[in-house]
Amino acid sequence: MKRLLWLVPLAVAAWLLPYGLGGYAIHVADVAIIFAILAIGLGLTMGVAGQINLAQVAFFGVGAYAVAILTTKAGFGFWTAAALALLVAVVFGMLVGIPALRMQSHYLGIVTLGLALAFTNWVTNAHIAGRAEGISDIPVPPMFGIDLSSGYLFYYVELVVFAIALAFALLVTRSPLGRRLRAMRDDDLAAGSLGAEIPLLRMTAFVLSGLYGGLAGILYAGLIRFVAPESFNIANMFLLLAMVIIGGRSSIIGCVVGAVALSLVREALLDASGYAQLGYGLVVVLVVVFAPQGLAGLPGQIRSLLRRRAGGSRAQLGPFRPYGAAPASSREAALEVREVTKRFKGLVALDRVSLTVPTGEIRGIVGPNGSGKTTLFNVISGFYDPTQGSVALGGRDVTGMAPYRLSLRGVARTFQNLRLFEDLSVRENILLGLDRTRTSWIWRYPGLPWKVLDYERSLHRRGEELIERFGLTDVAGAGPRSLPYGVQRRIELARAMAMSPTLLLLDEPAAGLNGEEVRQLAEIVRSIRDSGVTVIVIEHNMGLVMSLCDQVTVLSSGKVIADGRPAEVAVHPDVVAAYLGDSMSAPTEATAEAAAEEATR
Amino acid sequence: MQVFLQTLIGGVTFGAVYALVAMGFSIVYRTMGLVNFAHGSVVMIGAYAASTFYMASKLPFAVAVLVAITVTALIGLVIERFLRPLENKDFTLMLIGTIGFGAVLEAGAVLVWGATGHAVPSPVATGPIDLAGVRIPTYSLLVIAVAAAATGLLALFLQRTKRGAAMQAVAMDHQAATAVGIHVGRSNAMAFAIGAGLAALAGSLIGPMLYVNPTMGGTLGIKGFAAAMLGGFGSMPGAIVGGLAFGLLDSFAAGNFQEYSELVTFLVFAVIVMIRPTGIFGETTVNRA
Numbered sequence: 001m002k003r004l005l006w007l008v009p010l011a012v013a014a015w016l017l018p019y020g021l022g023g024y025a026i027h028v029a030d031v032a033i034i035f036a037i038l039a040i041g042l043g044l045t046m047g048v049a050g051q052i053n054l055a056q057v058a059f060f061g062v063g064a065y066a067v068a069i070l071t072t073k074a075g076f077g078f079w080t081a082a083a084l085a086l087l088v089a090v091v092f093g094m095l096v097g098i099p100a101l102r103m104q105s106h107y108l109g110i111v112t113l114g115l116a117l118a119f120t121n122w123v124t125n126a127h128i129a130g131r132a133e134g135i136s137d138i139p140v141p142p143m144f145g146i147d148l149s150s151g152y153l154f155y156y157v158e159l160v161v162f163a164i165a166l167a168f169a170l171l172v173t174r175s176p177l178g179r180r181l182r183a184m185r186d187d188d189l190a191a192g193s194l195g196a197e198i199p200l201l202r203m204t205a206f207v208l209s210g211l212y213g214g215l216a217g218i219l220y221a222g223l224i225r226f227v228a229p230e231s232f233n234i235a236n237m238f239l240l241l242a243m244v245i246i247g248g249r250s251s252i253i254g255c256v257v258g259a260v261a262l263s264l265v266r267e268a269l270l271d272a273s274g275y276a277q278l279g280y281g282l283v284v285v286l287v288v289v290f291a292p293q294g295l296a297g298l299p300g301q302i303r304s305l306l307r308r309r310a311g312g313s314r315a316q317l318g319p320f321r322p323y324g325a326a327p328a329s330s331r332e333a334a335l336e337v338r339e340v341t342k343r344f345k346g347l348v349a350l351d352r353v354s355l356t357v358p359t360g361e362i363r364g365i366v367g368p369n370g371s372g373k374t375t376l377f378n379v380i381s382g383f384y385d386p387t388q389g390s391v392a393l394g395g396r397d398v399t400g401m402a403p404y405r406l407s408l409r410g411v412a413r414t415f416q417n418l419r420l421f422e423d424l425s426v427r428e429n430i431l432l433g434l435d436r437t438r439t440s441w442i443w444r445y446p447g448l449p450w451k452v453l454d455y456e457r458s459l460h461r462r463g464e465e466l467i468e469r470f471g472l473t474d475v476a477g478a479g480p481r482s483l484p485y486g487v488q489r490r491i492e493l494a495r496a497m498a499m500s501p502t503l504l505l506l507d508e509p510a511a512g513l514n515g516e517e518v519r520q521l522a523e524i525v526r527s528i529r530d531s532g533v534t535v536i537v538i539e540h541n542m543g544l545v546m547s548l549c550d551q552v553t554v555l556s557s558g559k560v561i562a563d564g565r566p567a568e569v570a571v572h573p574d575v576v577a578a579y580l581g582d583s584m585s586a587p588t589e590a591t592a593e594a595a596a597e598e599a600t601r
Numbered sequence: 602m603q604v605f606l607q608t609l610i611g612g613v614t615f616g617a618v619y620a621l622v623a624m625g626f627s628i629v630y631r632t633m634g635l636v637n638f639a640h641g642s643v644v645m646i647g648a649y650a651a652s653t654f655y656m657a658s659k660l661p662f663a664v665a666v667l668v669a670i671t672v673t674a675l676i677g678l679v680i681e682r683f684l685r686p687l688e689n690k691d692f693t694l695m696l697i698g699t700i701g702f703g704a705v706l707e708a709g710a711v712l713v714w715g716a717t718g719h720a721v722p723s724p725v726a727t728g729p730i731d732l733a734g735v736r737i738p739t740y741s742l743l744v745i746a747v748a749a750a751a752t753g754l755l756a757l758f759l760q761r762t763k764r765g766a767a768m769q770a771v772a773m774d775h776q777a778a779t780a781v782g783i784h785v786g787r788s789n790a791m792a793f794a795i796g797a798g799l800a801a802l803a804g805s806l807i808g809p810m811l812y813v814n815p816t817m818g819g820t821l822g823i824k825g826f827a828a829a830m831l832g833g834f835g836s837m838p839g840a841i842v843g844g845l846a847f848g849l850l851d852s853f854a855a856g857n858f859q860e861y862s863e864l865v866t867f868l869v870f871a872v873i874v875m876i877r878p879t880g881i882f883g884e885t886t887v888n889r890a
Contacts, residue, residue, distance in 0.1 A: 046693070050693070052693060052696065098875070099871055099874070099875055102874075102875050102878050103874065103878040105636075105692040105693070105696070106636040106638075106692060106696055107830060107834075107874070107878060109638075109696055110823065110826045110827060110830060111870075111871050111874060113823055114823060114827060114867035114870055114871060115867060115868075115871060117820070117823065117863055117867055118863060118864040118866075118867040118868055121860075121861065121862075121863035121864045121867075122861070122864050124860075125860040125861060234816075234819050235816075238700065238704055241697065241700065242701075242704075245697050245701075249693075274708060274711050274712050274716075275708075275712070277704060277707070277708035277711070278704075278705055278708035278709060278712065280701075280704060280708075281701045281702065281703075281704030281705035281706075281707075281708055282701070282705055283701075284697065284698070284700070284701030284704070285683065285698055285701040285702055285705065288687070288694050288695075288697055288698035288701060289683065289684070289686055289687065289698065292691070292694050
């Protein structure tokens with residue numbers, strides 16, 4: 001929070017600003033603040049949560065129109081109408097958000113844009129919304145005898161609302177919820193496997209969008225006291241988008257800066273609005289190509305350029321500090337896979353696979369490429385629903401459960417091709433694993449914000465301990481993409497262990513590691529097992545499998561062909577055949593005779 | 602029944618134009634993975650270019666259309682060159698970058714042609730054909746015929762020519778295409794130019810049916826985009842079927858809900874894509890973990 005101290009002089013300046021401004025200038029400032037609130041909302045949904053929402057201006061319109069209709073047509077007081085309008089905007093946000101459960105990126109963009117057009121179409125034609133002329137006589141918001149029809153006094157109302165809105169947005173982005181939203185933006189599958197409820201998080205993003213849109217709409221209705229369809233059209237959506245992109249979409253402060261700056265520029269270029277429009281378009285294109293993170297990302301871009309020129313030092317992986325031994329508590333099976341079949345259209349990827357892994361064991365799963373090993377992991381961790389069969393975890397049936405539920409029940413996994421969140425630092429990747437709360441926990445954000453901060457601090461404490469245990473102290477602040485492959489593998493393992501799992505699934509953990517790193521990996525996995533965690537490893541490195549695993553299961557063409565101690569499995573004839581092909585099996589008398597016959601013919 | 606048939610004809614006519622717009626989207630999307638939100642504005646530029654040449658120079662309509670296609674294909678090449686660093690990368694950035702280009706084109710149109718727009722006289726002078734009480738405007742027949750011919754030519758190009766086959770190969774796997782010696786950059790540029798040309802064709806055809814103005818691109822682009830989604834993004838048959846489907850949806854909504862047609866159209870569209878996000882010809886993809 002100390003990093004936010006620089007906001008204090010800005011706040012003082014904002015408080016004193018009206019003393020230096022004329023009547024028209026204060027109006028411009030009032031409008032700029034409204035756009036800043038809108039931009040925060042769009043930044044949260046699009047920049048932080050990655051939901052392409054092109055209906056933000058429609059939410060703005062819903063808020064403003066709801067106030068207008070409720071005050072002039074239904075006779076409500078301004079503030080009652082405002083409270084109801086906020087509710088309406090949030091509900092509208094949720095309705096527009098429903099498609100996000102089924103589609104993403106450009107699909108979502110076009111659907112939200114279509115729904116925004118539907119809104120404009122309705123207000124332009126509906127009698128109750130005043131048609132094209134709009135609604136004019138919205139009453140002045142009453143406030144203890146203060147005359148809010150003055151732009152100066154309304155400025156202070158806006159400033160207070162804006163400060164609260166900004167503080168809440170900063171709280172959201174700098175806490176577990178914001179981290180989960182950003183993780184979802186980067187890679188929703190991996191976020192789900194870490195316990196993030198993707199559907200609920202997407203709805204949360206749209207609720208926030210509706211909330212900020214509605215808030216801005218209410219202030220707009222109170223300030224201008226007139227609403228008309230053209231204030232909420234696509235051109236304004238584009239202006240808002242330009243603000244957020246130029247400012248930097250994933251930084252809330254950047255969005256505010258972009259909104260204020262562009263509002264002022266727009267005012268300055270009012271006489272040449274045609275050229276101004278051309279200019280916004282060009283600037284957006286240039287920003288997208290050359291500075292994708294906007295103004296907010298520029299310092300970082302410059303810094304990384306300088307560092308590249310200076311030639312950075314190579315980060316060192318520290319030693320792993322073993323876990324304390326805690327013998328497995330129960331002797332019952334940690335995992336029981338019964339007769340699982342998985343079909344993809346015609347292809348049978350798993351064919352009645354059964355597998356029982358006792359608690360506290362390291363189980364190896366080997367088999368040729370395409371034998372269904374990763375599919376089996378995907379079924380166990382909930383990414384795929386099995387076509388038939390069941391999966392039980394510690395005696396409880398968990399077949400078809402969503403990945404986030406399984407994650408909260410103690411299933412952690414790593415991925416064959418590494419799925420670290422690249423836009424998050426190593427520390428944030430680990431904190432995501434540590435955060436074991438359900439998403440419904442988020443009611444604390446508006447209710448008990450200090451609890452959120454306490455929780456965040458305790459997460460950080462535990463995070464540092466884990467980072468130190470896995471020897472990642474030197475690299476904790478870096479982005480995963482900049483680190484060597486072996487380090488990234490270690491980070492993914494640490495992230496999985498941050499979830500304090502009971503069952504750990506490792507998908508080819510040694511792929512791409514050098515000999516020394518493989519040795520360290522074996523040591524770490526043994527220590528994890530000794531702390532009472534059951535481990536299942538998919539691995540092609542036979543040396544590692546033989547030395548590490550207690551039991552080995554061999555898959556071939558989706559079937560279990562052998563199961564037993566490593567030494568037994570290695571000499572099993574079916575296994576040899578699967579790996580080396582039938583022709584390599586020792587010639588029997590029958591085949592030798594057949595060959596001889598073939599030769600004499 | 603007559604009303605129904607009349608609406609049907611209107612729907613198919615607009616549907617043919619939407620199909621052209623959607624094909625332009627799809628050919629760009631499948632070859633370079635670029636979702637071109639500026640496409641609607643390219644349609645608008647095409648409509649302006651064709652109508653201006655047609656009305657100012659008294660050139661035959663067909664010549665004016667060819668001029669418009671050339672102009673917009675050149676614009677397409679410029680856009681492609683600018684956005685090349687973003688191809689096959691971050692969807693969000695591409696989307697915003699192309700939206701930015703759309704704004705540039707729209708602002709440019711306002712500066713060149715003014716904000717008010719103009720009406721375009723129909724290039725076909727004869728009156729509508731009366732068929733059992735249903736009036737079929739001759740211009741509708743022309744639009745449908747031209748759209749069908751353009752579709753046929755495009756299919757021939759993609760399937761029968763070497764360059765077309767190369768474009769298909771890039772669409773399937775641009776790295777493998779590079780490996781077998783296809784100049785992916787040139788192929789992409791050509792796809793973009795073809796897409797822009799299709800947009801110009803759509804724009805010049807729709808000019809006489811609507812009022813040509815700078816903001817027409819927004820609505821047309823969204824409708825063409827929605828048509829592509831209905832059919833299945835990136836699929837050429839999908840673009841045709843989706844275009845016709847969206848045209849029918851549009852005209853029946855207009856017939857039954859008058860001024861609320863846009864509201865109804867987009868609500869119905871949202872519901873349909875909720876049920877089947879991949880569209881009619883879209884492939885369902887399996888998430889790979």
